Amino acid sequence: MSERPSPPREGSKAEASANATVFVVEDDVSMRRSLTNLFQSVGLDVVAFGSAREMPQSGLPDVVSCLVLDIRLPGLSGLEFQADLARLNIHIPIIFITAHGDIPMSVRAMKGGAVDFLTKPFRDQELLDAVVAATERDRKRRKAEQTVAELQALFNTLSPREQAVMKLVATGLMNKQIAAELGLAEITVKIYRGHVMKKMRARSLADLIRMTETLSIRANRPEQT
Secondary structure (H helix, E strand, C coil): CCCCCCCCCCCCCHHHHCCCEEEEECCCHHHHHHHHHHHHHCCCEEEEECCCCHHHHHCCCCCCEEEEEECCCCCCCHHHHHHHHHHCCCCCCEEEEECCCCHHHHHHHHHCCCCEEEECCCCHHHHHHHHHHHHHHHHHHHHHHHHHHHHHHHHCCCCHHHHHHHHHHHCCCCHHHHHHHHCCCHHHHHHHHHHHHHHCCCCCHHHHHHHHHHHCCCCCCCCCC
16 A cells, blocks of 8 residues: 555545544554544544544444454454454455455455455455445435434334235235235225325335335235134
8 A cells, every 4th residue: 555645536436534533543643643644634524542442432423434454463353353343243245455465364254244355465455445335335325324224113003904905005915805815804904905005105015015125015814723
C-alpha cells in the first residue's frame, strides 16, 4: 500500500460508497494512519482502533459500514474477532489484511463470510474496490432486513383469521377451497381476502405471494380426516 494515496478518480466506484463508514482495526500506527487517510480521501467516514478489543467497547453506529481487519493483532486475533462478531449476530462485512497470510488462514476467513483477503503490500485501488463491494453488501442486507421488518409489521396488523386466509391464498387455493379449509362461507373468505390485500398493501395476488415468501410464512392446513 502506498503511503501517499493518489486522489480518487472522478466517478470512481469508491466515490459511490460515500455516506458509508469504514471501521479499521490495525495495531501498526503508520498503517492505521495511512488507511484512514486513504478512505477519507474518497469521502468515507473512518473509525480506527488499535486492537480488536477496543472496537466493541465503542459501540457500532447503525449505518452502512464495513470492517478492515488485520489478521495478526495483539490479544484477540482478527480471525477470533470475526468469530466473536458472528456469535454476537453482528453482520458487518469484513475485509482482512495481513502481511503473513497463508492458504488455510484465507480459507478460514472466507468461510467465515469475509468479503476479501488482501496480502500486504496491496494497491490502494484494490482495497478501495474491496470496500465498495463490502459496503454495497451491507447496504443490500440492510435494505432486505428493512423490507422484512416493514412486511412483518403489516402482517401483525392482520387478525388471526386474516392471517390464516393470507397463508392459504398464497398456497394457490381458490376462495371456495379456503372456505372449506377454514369452515367459513365463501363470501366471508372474499371479505377477509379483501382486508388482507388492503392491509398488506398488495397490488396483486403475485405481490401477496412474494410477501409470504419474503416473510417465510407457511399455512398450517388442517389435517384431512
